[in-house]
Amino acid sequence: MQTDQPPTLTPSLRAAREAKGLSLRATAHLSGIDPGHLSKVERGEKQLSIEALYRLALVVELGDLAVHLKPLLPKAVA
Template identity: 55%
Template sequence: MTSVVDLDAVGPRLKSAREARGLTLDQVAELSGLSKAHLSRLESGERQASIGALVDLAAALSVRVSTILGEDGAGPELATFPVDVPRHSAGGLEIAVCSGFLNSGSIEALRVRVKPNRPGGVPAQHRGEEWLYVLSGTLQLEYDDVKYSIPAHTAVHFNAARPHRMTSRVVTEVLLVAATDQTDLARIRH
């Protein structure tokens, strides 16, 4: 099951989350590491956010990536995610959110399907760490300008602040867990 992320809805969700926390674009830019101009274009729907940008913005706004994508942000303290949860298409990736209990926020787990010959685009960079586990296929991971071929049933763990991007020659399924460091997020909020 696949759904397309409505870019016209993602922008207003970002803006609503920012305003609900009483933050300016400048404050969110500092918290997320993204430029004010880029944030403005994301909020207006002129630009599409990468996974890395979504992770950084979710951490900066104290919301889950799934909330930004339009999924219900409220849930039980124990959450389960069946294999057939809806996928969102963005930038040659199909993303299924598979984490988030009520008030969770320090990690995001996503099942990502990398389509063959996906355009590489600009490498992602965001605060925190990423842990990837290749479920099937072979992931082509470019990390800090070095290309790695990661076969199925292999895990990779890295500093997400370094440039990284995923491509593949065949349909590849990846479990991606992003952990954000939220220790410095409170300093700008007040």
């Protein structure tokens, strides 16, 4: 059975955060994301901008994701 839903990164993001021993609040602070918004992202209810996802990938050390996102960043951010 095929669904129309796109694949989600949220379980991977939460797992990466937890594997680093980071609380949601600490991760949000370090990545410059509102804690409530990050919580909703982890539950699959909200999405992040490419810039915010890049910052989050750096904080939770998802190097492969950061590498793929970096070329998509505006020049002022990269």
